Amino acid sequence: MLDTFEILTTSGVVLWSRSYANVNPAVINTFISDVFVEEKSSAAGASKHSSAATNSPYKADQHTLKWAFVKELGIIFVAVYRSLLHLQWIDDLVDHIKTIFVKLYGDQLTRPNTTIIECESFDEYFNQQLQELEGAGATTAEARGSRKEASLEKEQLDPPGLVHRNVAKDDISPGITASPASRPITPSGKSHLVVAKAGPVAKMSRRARKAQQQSNSAPASSGDESPARRAKGAKGGKKGRKWDADGLADEEDDVQLDYSAQAITSESEAEGLARSTALEEVDSSTWGQTTKGKFVLRDLGDEVHSILASAEAENAASKTESSSGLLGTGLNTISGLFRNVVGGKTLTKEDLDKAMKGMEDHLLRKNVAREAAVRLCEGVEKELVGVKTGSFESINSRIRSAMESSLTKMLTPTSSLDLLREIDSVTSPPATSLRKRRPYVISIVGVNGVGKSTNLSKICFFLLQNKYKVLIAAGDTFRSGAVEQLAVHVNNLKELTKREGGRVELYQKGYGKDAAAVAKDGVNFAAQEGFDVVLIDTAGRRHNDQRLMSSLEKFAKFAQPDKILMVGEALVGTDSVAQARNFNAAFGSVRSLDGFIISKCDTVGDMVGTLVSLVHATNVPVLFVGVGQHYSDLRNFSVKWAVEKLLGNN
Numbered sequence: 001m002l003d004t005f006e007i008l009t010t011s012g013v014v015l016w017s018r019s020y021a022n023v024n025p026a027v028i029n030t031f032i033s034d035v036f037v038e039e040k041s042s043a044a045g046a047s048k049h050s051s052a053a054t055n056s057p058y059k060a061d062q063h064t065l066k067w068a069f070v071k072e073l074g075i076i077f078v079a080v081y082r083s084l085l086h087l088q089w090i091d092d093l094v095d096h097i098k099t100i101f102v103k104l105y106g107d108q109l110t111r112p113n114t115t116i117i118e119c120e121s122f123d124e125y126f127n128q129q130l131q132e133l134e135g136a137g138a139t140t141a142e143a144r145g146s147r148k149e150a151s152l153e154k155e156q157l158d159p160p161g162l163v164h165r166n167v168a169k170d171d172i173s174p175g176i177t178a179s180p181a182s183r184p185i186t187p188s189g190k191s192h193l194v195v196a197k198a199g200p201v202a203k204m205s206r207r208a209r210k211a212q213q214q215s216n217s218a219p220a221s222s223g224d225e226s227p228a229r230r231a232k233g234a235k236g237g238k239k240g241r242k243w244d245a246d247g248l249a250d251e252e253d254d255v256q257l258d259y260s261a262q263a264i265t266s267e268s269e270a271e272g273l274a275r276s277t278a279l280e281e282v283d284s285s286t287w288g289q290t291t292k293g294k295f296v297l298r299d300l301g302d303e304v305h306s307i308l309a310s311a312e313a314e315n316a317a318s319k320t321e322s323s324s325g326l327l328g329t330g331l332n333t334i335s336g337l338f339r340n341v342v343g344g345k346t347l348t349k350e351d352l353d354k355a356m357k358g359m360e361d362h363l364l365r366k367n368v369a370r371e372a373a374v375r376l377c378e379g380v381e382k383e384l385v386g387v388k389t390g391s392f393e394s395i396n397s398r399i400r401s402a403m404e405s406s407l408t409k410m411l412t413p414t415s416s417l418d419l420l421r422e423i424d425s426v427t428s429p430p431a432t433s434l435r436k437r438r439p440y441v442i443s444i445v446g447v448n449g450v451g452k453s454t455n456l457s458k459i460c461f462f463l464l465q466n467k468y469k470v471l472i473a474a475g476d477t478f479r480s481g482a483v484e485q486l487a488v489h490v491n492n493l494k495e496l497t498k499r500e501g502g503r504v505e506l507y508q509k510g511y512g513k514d515a516a517a518v519a520k521d522g523v524n525f526a527a528q529e530g531f532d533v534v535l536i537d538t539a540g541r542r543h544n545d546q547r548l549m550s551s552l553e554k555f556a557k558f559a560q561p562d563k564i565l566m567v568g569e570a571l572v573g574t575d576s577v578a579q580a581r582n583f584n585a586a587f588g589s590v591r592s593l594d595g596f597i598i599s600k601c602d603t604v605g606d607m608v609g610t611l612v613s614l615v616h617a618t619n620v621p622v623l624f625v626g627v628g629q630h631y632s633d634l635r636n637f638s639v640k641w642a643v644e645k646l647l648g649n650n
């Protein structure tokens with residue numbers, strides 16, 4: 001049977017716990033030290049903490065510890081039981097409790113300067129899960145009795161309140177402490193009180209309170225089926241509750257919170273009760289809904305199942321995304337690269353050298369150009385020499401968080417681009433402004449075949465959906481077929497967006513003309529015809545082709561684009577740095593690139609290092625990423641997404 005379950009932070013603060021038997025505190029302390037401080041091999045699962053549901057079991061002192069870790073929140077979930085036992089449901093318990101706890105309290109935990117976690121109502125959720133899973137695993141009532149005795153004994157030994165594991169007071173990381181009421185030792189019969197909810201306004205009927213008091217004081221009678229289990233058997237027979245002005249349930253309505261006692265036999269009966277339910281002061285997140293749109297309090301079991309179901313759906317979605325190389329995977333850890341030294345020490349260059357080499361190799365594998373990878377690592381090393389690591393922090397996690405900050409800083413644009421607002425500011429200047437209305441001009445440049453026309457069309461699609469009038473100017477007067485290719489895009493876009501109210505036309509002068517002059521004429525034409533935006537396509541050119549590159553300066557002078565965007569392929573590799581530098585320098589001393597569109601991100605999985613190389617080489621921000629071959633496959637660039645991909649496993 002389960003001996004203890006603890007939810008604690010990596011700095012050793014116990015947020016919530018439940019004990020059914022005395023377990024030597026050294027068991028969990030050693031586990032934390034081995035797995036999280038020293039990252040010993042027996043904790044192989046540590047490398048996968050955030051993605052794995054539960055990790056390899058840890059064994060100590062005749063106990064087995066099943067655990068899960070939510071890296072983003074720095075929270076460990078650990079269940080301890082006797083190694084002799086085989087608890088089939090224990091993995092599910094750890095996984096479900098992790099999911100529910102994160103869902104209920106994740107927001108509190110991420111709030112800055114959080115000093116307390118209000119998780120006293122978590123008892124109910126835990127009970128619900130334990131009984132549901134254990135019920136399936138046929139726990140005996142006798143075991144419950146002995147468990148309760150053990151829990152009471154433990155209560156005397158270890159008073160509820162703030163508990164720290166193995167950490168000196170000064171070492172406790174700021175931010176999170178446990179609510180004093182977060183560790184009540186509760187006998188398992190309690191969860192039949194379906195009023196349980198997350199948050200301070202949970203209401204409880206008089207009868208419910210009485211039942212709780214009874215269940216807290218009286219030992220569970222052997223052979224008595226738990227109320228929660230009976231309630232489960234009566235699923236579907238639920239009634240709404242009436243609440244009186246004190247927030248107590250009106251017993252006169254004769255509706256029991258313990259659904260085991262009766263079942264609602266007809267739908268009309270259920271609806272009648274729903275109509276009579278008064279909801280003042282009840283947190284809406286706890287509501288369920290009847291078909292008539294009236295709310296009744298939701299059953300705890302339903303709530304837990306819906307939390308688990310939505311987490312499962314999210315996991316499935318993120319798995320699909322990562323396997324298809326699309327956006328949005330979770331923040332994984334880097335496997336085993338730099339696991340070497342313990343926390344709580346002042347870092348020297350020697351400590352860091354080996355680990356930094358691991359980080360550099362990791363970045364190279366992510367397709368970051370060597371120059372950028374070396375520079376980033378040098379910066380992080382410089383920053384970390386002389387720094388003291390946290391009490392439960394290994395060198396690798398210190399390096400990782402420093403690299404995360406460096407990458408985030410580097411990739412975050414100094415000013416954000418709100419394209420639509422910028423367009424509006426030039427196409428509809430305020431009446432008081434001296435500026436005349438004119439079209440907003442974007443030109444797209446890049447080497448051959450990177451996706452210039454495709455991504456220009458994607459931007460156009462986005463603008464048409466926002467009802468702008470767009471002129472596409474065919475500035476590639478060089479490659480045969482380029483103008484026709486744009487004409488096909490324009491026809492497709494017209495067809496796709498005819499109901500949106502936008503307008504798109506092609507401006508073209510065929511081949512062989514001076515591209516700068518065509519672009520300038522196109523902009524003038526757009527101004528006369530009342531277009532809002534001009535998108536100018538340009539010929540692809542090798543960045544080391546002097547003749548073609550030098551024509552870009554004239555092009556910029558003639559067309560006067562508001563934005564010059566360079567399309568760079570995610571899969572370009574080592575050439576990326578030179579490409580970015582040459583294009584950035586090609587517009588003369590007064591102009592440079594305004595942003596990158598990184599195309600074909602869908603083809604590289606998490607090897608998105610090229611974007612780091614481009615930004616590192618130029619200081620020009622990434623604005624959009626292309627993620628496929630459809631017009632809608634363009635995304636605003638998310639720094640968080642990129643950093644997660646870059647520092648994730650590979």
Ligand SMILES: Nc1nc2c(ncn2[C@@H]2O[C@H](COP(=O)(O)OP(=O)(O)OP(=O)(O)O)[C@@H](O)[C@H]2O)c(=O)[nH]1
Nearest residue numbers: 448449450451452453454540599600626627628629
């Ligand atoms: N998978 C994927 N393919 C893309 C993406 N963007 C563009 N492509 C494909 O890349 C190929 C080249 O795209 P184009 O738009 O013709 O490239 P270009 O830079 O205009 O080509 P040139 O005019 O010859 O220089 C086409 O097959 C596009 O469908 C993307 O984000 N993902």
